[in-house]
Amino acid sequence: QIAYLNGEFIPIEKAQISPQDRGFLFGDGVYEVIPVYGKKLFTFQDHLERLKNSLKATSILNPLEDDAWERLLQKLVDMHPWKNQYIYLQVTRGVQMQRDHLPADCLSPTLYAYTNELKPVSEAIINQGIKAVTLDDIRWLRCDIKAITLLPNIMMKMAAKNQGADDAILIDRDGLVAEGTSNNVFIVKNDALFTPKNGSRILPGITRSVIQSLAEQHSLPLSETDITLSDLENADEIWLTSSTKDALPVTELNGHLIGQGKPGPVWQKIQQYFEETKQQFIQQ
Numbered sequence: 001q002i003a004y005l006n007g008e009f010i011p012i013e014k015a016q017i018s019p020q021d022r023g024f025l026f027g028d029g030v031y032e033v034i035p036v037y038g039k040k041l042f043t044f045q046d047h048l049e050r051l052k053n054s055l056k057a058t059s060i061l062n063p064l065e066d067d068a069w070e071r072l073l074q075k076l077v078d079m080h081p082w083k084n085q086y087i088y089l090q091v092t093r094g095v096q097m098q099r100d101h102l103p104a105d106c107l108s109p110t111l112y113a114y115t116n117e118l119k120p121v122s123e124a125i126i127n128q129g130i131k132a133v134t135l136d137d138i139r140w141l142r143c144d145i146k147a148i149t150l151l152p153n154i155m156m157k158m159a160a161k162n163q164g165a166d167d168a169i170l171i172d173r174d175g176l177v178a179e180g181t182s183n184n185v186f187i188v189k190n191d192a193l194f195t196p197k198n199g200s201r202i203l204p205g206i207t208r209s210v211i212q213s214l215a216e217q218h219s220l221p222l223s224e225t226d227i228t229l230s231d232l233e234n235a236d237e238i239w240l241t242s243s244t245k246d247a248l249p250v251t252e253l254n255g256h257l258i259g260q261g262k263p264g265p266v267w268q269k270i271q272q273y274f275e276e277t278k279q280q281f282i283q284q
């Protein structure tokens with residue numbers, strides 16, 4: 001496996017960064033995860049735009065021009081045998097010898113990227129769905145930035161596991177559904193789709209927007225709206241969406257079955273539309 005680090009392609013186990021990197025010391029960095037199908041970068045422009053927004057919001061220098069980003073990531077993909085991959089990339093503010101919350105001027109950002117095989121979601125999940133619990137969202141108020149600082153997400157994911165669930169759906173300070181620990185939330189009620197509005201409380205998921213356009217193309221009613229805990233509990237279907245897993249059906253919430261306790265019919269449809277979109281994309 002080859003990784004890219006600050007201008008060089010090297011075997012991943014040889015990649016090294018300074019412990020004085022602000023990413024290591026402070027979690028001072030941002031990241032992206034980009035899915036690759038048939039060796040082609042899927043929804044690349046959307047991921048690039050989101051990356052640029054994260055960099056701008058944190059005043060971290062963007063180390064590359066748009067076309068250089070694309071060339072670099074495509075080259076990384078082409079160095080590996082897998083048709084379907086997911087690229088992880090992160091940009092930190094850079095190495096600073098003097099530890100100081102305030103960043104020094106003229107730091108050069110650290111750019112790290114690697115790719116791995118993207119495996120399909122397991123049959124068990126496709127057939128049975130996953131279990132989720134609701135938890136208070138303990139994160140900050142800029143969840144629209146894709147920051148590498150994921151301690152709260154990790155703690156909430158561990159808390160979900162401790163309760164025997166696969167993931168947590170986060171309830172914000174106003175009692176509204178925000179998102180999962182690493183995914184966006186959709187609910188289905190009477191064949192209509194609902195998802196929380198974008199804003200500073202959630203990450204603007206790329207899979208979320210793919211599903212929005214699939215819904216539009218296939219005339220499935222969808223609205224962005226506030227979702228309460230009781231809307232969630234009474235939903236016919238709940239999905240968690242992300243780049244590496246598409247839409248995962250949640251069939252148990254806080255120990256109670258959702259719908260019939262099986263992946264629902266609207267999920268089956270969206271999953272099929274998603275697969276068709278990927279196949280078309282590969283063949284383009």
Ligand code: PMP
Pocket residue numbers: 033179180181182183184202203204205206207208241242243244
């Ligand atoms: N919300 C959070 C908190 C996430 O970490 C992710 C995955 N990176 C998502 C939503 C889903 O985003 P995407 O569909 O772009 O993968």
